[in-house]
Amino acid sequence: MSRYVKNLEKEKRNLALEISRTPRSVRVQLMPLQDDSPLSAEATRSSGCTDISFHPNVTKHCSNSGSSIGSISPDFPNSSTIGLYNKIKIINNESQESSNVTKNDDLTGLSKTKLLTMDSEDLNKITNISLSSENDNMLHDKYTKKSNKKEFQRYEPKFINPNDLINQRKKMSAPADAFLCNSSQMLKISQEHLIEKVIPFLNESDYVEFKDLDLNANILKVLNKMEKIKMTAIQRSICPLIKKEQLNVIATAPTGFGKTYSYLIPVIDNIIKERDQSEEGFYKGRKPLGVIITVTKELAKQLMEEARTFTDDTKLTTVLTFGDVCINETSKQIKSGCDLIIGCIGRLCRLSKNGNLDLSMLRYFVVDEADKFVRDIIFEYDLFDFLEHSKINLKSDNLMRILISATIEEGMLNNLATVFIPNGDYVFIDHSKSRINYNVREEILFTRGLDKYDILRHLLKDLLSKDLESKIIVYVGSKKEMELVETWMNLYSIKNRSCSGNRTQEIRDEAIRTINEVPGTILISTDVTERGIDVRGAKYVIHLNVPTKYNSYINRIGRVGRHGNIQGVSIMFIDEWLETKNNVLSLVRDMEKFEYQIPKKLLEHAYKIEQMKYEINKNCFTRLEMNNNDGDSEWTEELSLKDF
Secondary structure (H helix, E strand, C coil), rough: CCCHHHHHHHHEEEEEEEECCCCCCCCEEEEEEECCCCCCEEECCCCCCCCCCCCCCCCCCCCCCCEEEEEEECCCEEEEEHCCCCCCCCECCCCEECCCCCCCCCCCCCCCCCEECCCCCCCCCCCCCCCCCCHHHHHHHHHHCCCCCCCCCCCCCCCCCCCHHHHCCCCCCCHHHCCCCCCEEEEEEEHHHHHHHHHHHHCCCCEEEEHHHCCCCCHHHHHHHHCCCCCCHHHHHHHHHHHHHCCEEEEEEECCCCCCHHHHHHHHHHHHHHHHHCCCCCCCCCCEEEEEEEECHHHHHHHHHHHHHHHHHCCCCEEEECCCCCCCHHHHHHHHCCCEEEEEEHHHHHHHHCCCCCCCCCCCEEEEECCCCHHCCCHHHHHHHHHHCCCCCCCCCCCCCEEEECCCHHHHHHHHHHHCCCCEEEEEEEEECCCCCCCEEEEEEEECCCHHHHHHHCCCCCHHHHHCEEEEECCCCCHHHHHHHHHHHCCCCCCEEEEEECHHHHHHHHHHHHHHHHCCCEEEHHHHHHHCHHHHHHHHEEECCCCHHHHHHHHHHHHCCCCCCCEEEEEEECCCCCHHHHHHHHHHHHHHCCCCCCHHHHHHHHHHHHHHHHHHHHHHHHHHHHHHHHHHHHHHHHHHHHHH
């Protein structure tokens, strides 16, 4: 914003600033004045609102009407001042023209004053958008939902061009140890009589490259363009089993080891071949043969983009559905005929209840991040509701179930099998300990209370000063904390994007797109981006709060250092609050259960906390014992044992 003011100074314009505040927003107007007119500010307060904070260089004068009027220095408004307000408007009185921008936009070089509007509920701080046309203004209106009902546009997911995705994947190779087979990789078959059925398809020498799977020519062409020739170890284990439809699969492997392609490629290939071999083919109104269930909208959209890339030159139709996608449009797509559905459990459940989704012909039932459905009672409830209404026969021998995650442990196999595989026939492929060379350096940073926000600010500036193209993901513990951190960073002109459940889907999509495509992006996020999101070239992940579970921690650090030889860095903030101490103990115990190599500083800190708890409990017990001894003589003297 300071650049904008400087630009106006060059044009020798003077501005007046008018600010009005309601319980939900603040309105600010900058208007051109005569050259001899002074700059002034007016702030109007509404009931239930606090006073508006002025820039230190603004001299305030209060009137009986509740207004504050003052003169403004030439550098007003600057970024730190603008950050105090939720809604801002800048208008050109001479031309009566206005446009929508955000406070972080680079307004240098614009020929006319712009309209700046910010909604505290809907608007994320959108940066690097050139707002010089009506189309840009319409886009911003759509993001901020400022248009009226007649003009309001429903969310329509925008997918990356298949060729662009191919070029991205070409630069994102799996780490070297993803291709290795070692003794830590475990195979468990639920019943002995299935061994002879499975083992022939796990012969490592028979399946080394994707071409060994006899894939569809179009799929193979895309893989070659991506330079994905050799299969990773987990792909060599899973792909043949799905391709030959031998057995239900439960599989786990570290992030970045190719789990997505291990099921997506053979499922798509099998559906295409099954349609081609049937008399009806890809007929209109056909029922889906495959469904892929995800736990987040971002992961569902990412899978859709991958599926579109592999099926771009085929007749296979894929439908994406989740909460923000128009349900009527989804229903029309399904009724017109589709082959594969990708979506979140809530929307799939609603479609099934409404009778708009018939999965009676289903052949492939895939659950990505499957452990979430047995760890989280809400997801589990939605799943049972979906299974009840979707007409899926989980006991059918013609239905293949594929359960994938980076954090499936052997102890939860019975729960997964009970929910998804009632007949109990499955193979568990465990490559969770396959990672030998960790590409992520784990650091611990001790802070004091609220100082962590100021430390974060300095840390982000230092990281970007060393490498302007660094991509940084900051994980926070809640939506409210995300808003706090975002505002704090904006006050100090640190550009960022944010992603959480209370953001509109357009804003969430834009945040993911930006961190993938724009070097030097900082993403502030809740746990919605923990699982499955593939961020190209992400280097740093910062945990502003200590996660309580190993699966959350490992999924977070899995966003960095996952491609080729890129070195990732994980930085965990640990303060002195009691809640943080409990979180540290919980995380370390969970890490020990998974036999994870715990960072030395974290382990030492957990030991100190345990010692502290022991001393506190010991002292409390001693005081309690002394108090009891003091009171014993009083009540024992009054008690006559002869009474018993």
